[in-house]
Amino acid sequence: MHKKRTGIHDVAEAAGVHPSTVSRVLNPRTRGLVSQAVAERVEALAGKLGYSADPVASGLRTRRSATVGVLIPDIANPVFPLILRGIEATLGEAGYTAIIANTDNDTARAGAALARLAARRIDGAILATATRRDPLIAQCRSFGLPTVLVNRAADSGKVSAVIVDDRAGIALAVEHLFALGHRSIGHVGGPGNISTGQARRAGFLAAIKAHGLAPPAVAMAESYSIAAGERACAQLLGMKRHISAIVAANDLLALGCYDELKRRGLACPREVSVTGFNDMAFADRFDPPLTSVRIPHRLMGAEAARLLLAQIANPRAPIQEIKLLPELAVRGSTARRK
Amino acid sequence: MHKKRTGIHDVAEAAGVHPSTVSRVLNPRTRGLVSQAVAERVEALAGKLGYSADPVASGLRTRRSATVGVLIPDIANPVFPLILRGIEATLGEAGYTAIIANTDNDTARAGAALARLAARRIDGAILATATRRDPLIAQCRSFGLPTVLVNRAADSGKVSAVIVDDRAGIALAVEHLFALGHRSIGHVGGPGNISTGQARRAGFLAAIKAHGLAPPAVAMAESYSIAAGERACAQLLGMKRHISAIVAANDLLALGCYDELKRRGLACPREVSVTGFNDMAFADRFDPPLTSVRIPHRLMGAEAARLLLAQIANPRAPIQEIKLLPELAVRGSTARRK
DNA sequence: ATACTCTATGCAATCGATTGCATGACGATA
DNA sequence: TATCGTCATGCAATCGATTGCATAGAGTAT
Structure with a gap:
């Protein structure tokens, strides 16, 4: 019934090496420490056994989760799903997952949601909810959380933001x-x-x-x-x-x-x-x-994700405010003055 | 700068007890094992120190996460945000969090998303994406994952669903x-x-x-x-x-x-x-x-969440199909036949 | 006084991966 | 051949909580 997940231990055993070696092979950053031959053998076996690292366990040790929190003021407002698409696409390419939280335009709820997400060790936050002087931003900073605003900026200018002109x-x-x-x-x-x-x-x-x-x-x-x-x-x-x-x-x-x-x-x-x-x-x-x-909804989301990923990779990355140019969609609600 | 999170260890030290005792106090199920006096002291200190359990660590041990995955075929379709609201409200009351994944109506993407969520140890899944004979359902079962369908049912009838008549x-x-x-x-x-x-x-x-x-x-x-x-x-x-x-x-x-x-x-x-x-x-x-x-979007979401929570609490809970009654909103697109 | 139960708590293993340090093997240099 | 350095790998601690088992001490029965 319950097929027990194959762990790093199983792979190690199959390959006749120590779990730590398997870990090193599978982590691109430490891959070079292992001999070519062993690395290939381990990799092949990992593939065959369908191994993939348990994100919970690895998150516990590394304090990272390949996960980003996205705070949306009102998911029922059709603007935000479009922005989300851009965010998810860009994050996805980098192996990150977006966790969406809906705040219903409620500051208290937003604070609680952010705290929950932080507890789950999100690596960064994208806020579509920001007010001009938003305590949430300070909260993010106090968590040491890389943060990017999208669609709405903050007065302080101390946070990166992707907005429209x-x-x-x-x-x-x-x-x-x-x-x-x-x-x-x-x-x-x-x-x-x-x-x-x-x-x-x-x-x-x-x-x-x-x-x-x-x-x-x-x-x-x-x-x-x-x-x-x-x-x-x-x-x-x-x-x-x-x-x-x-x-x-x-x-x-x-x-x-x-x-x-x-x-x-x-x-x-x-x-x-x-x-x-x-x-x-x-x-x-x-x-x-x-x-x-x-x-440009999608682009806005994509840029926000890009900035955030840069900030995660390098916490000292410079603060940026990206202003995208809008266009006008002319339709039937405007007419020549009588 | 980085305020180091207070862990169970800190609370234990402050109260002069062993971490395991703190754990028992804070877990309602084991609370009774601890003497009244100690329990109260620990609780007070936990509150004062602002302690809350690290969900990652506790998830690792317990294989639970107080988290539910929700698969949405197209978040830009305004029906789904409404259903989501109902889901989130009901889950929230029970201390659960919804993790939303957008599949863009793509089966492969859905499978991948589900696998990612399962790896994150979601306690259950709500699928708004189901086709009549959906491999995703089998996938959920193979993960041993409590599952509820919403809005769309499956032919097999082997899984609970909340749908409209x-x-x-x-x-x-x-x-x-x-x-x-x-x-x-x-x-x-x-x-x-x-x-x-x-x-x-x-x-x-x-x-x-x-x-x-x-x-x-x-x-x-x-x-x-x-x-x-x-x-x-x-x-x-x-x-x-x-x-x-x-x-x-x-x-x-x-x-x-x-x-x-x-x-x-x-x-x-x-x-x-x-x-x-x-x-x-x-x-x-x-x-x-x-x-x-x-x-009844909201109710539909709420009922789905309710069924799922019941199934999580008791994996042998009976399979149910709840059919909600729709109404007709009469507006301008229908008129008397000429 | 002895044995026995029961309760409250501590101890240590565990969940599954990561990583600093130790060590063994091998080759190179003097 | 002795010494040293390098490379590859293993060992064990760690992340933070949970939980089965052990045990000390209090209480009860004989």
């Missing part, structure tokens, strides 16, 4: 709307304590100014959710009469705008144009299809 | 279309090697028959994807002229139908009604909003 992304959206004749553009911003919320807002203000437009209307949502977007949109529309276009900081917020506009009987895009950010899966299926700033 | 779900859809006056209804089916594809097809045929309708048109998609749905829909429309409604086996297939209908200039729902299955996130946002069979 938020200002450039928003500029694309404003540019596009301006070209369509819009002159009164509002912004439904993201949470101020998250880097993307802050940077996109700043980018919006800068872009508006660059086009010499009227002092802009801005309403900040308290979270990246449809409901918060709806509320912020209501606030925005209450402030100023003639907003003809809304730049939302995120696709979910844009969906909230859809809802609020509909509630007020304002047609999108005929009366009000809307843009999103992230170009999440199915954004092209919405009604109307959402014009959105497209970010 | 597919036939009942399809019956709801057909019922609804019938009530709207449709008499010529086609089916875009799912892959025949997956239980849902097979059961929904059977359910469709049964429901059509029950309403005494014309011999039905059916086209099977080779995978649960938009592209496959589009192709199957094309095939379906090629077969019969006057299909006024399509029951798709899955929301992605329904989206494929949207595309094919649009390509042919057929308006949905004015000329052809479409129903989906799963009621995935954002289905209400599609154009038109998709009428879909809603499954």
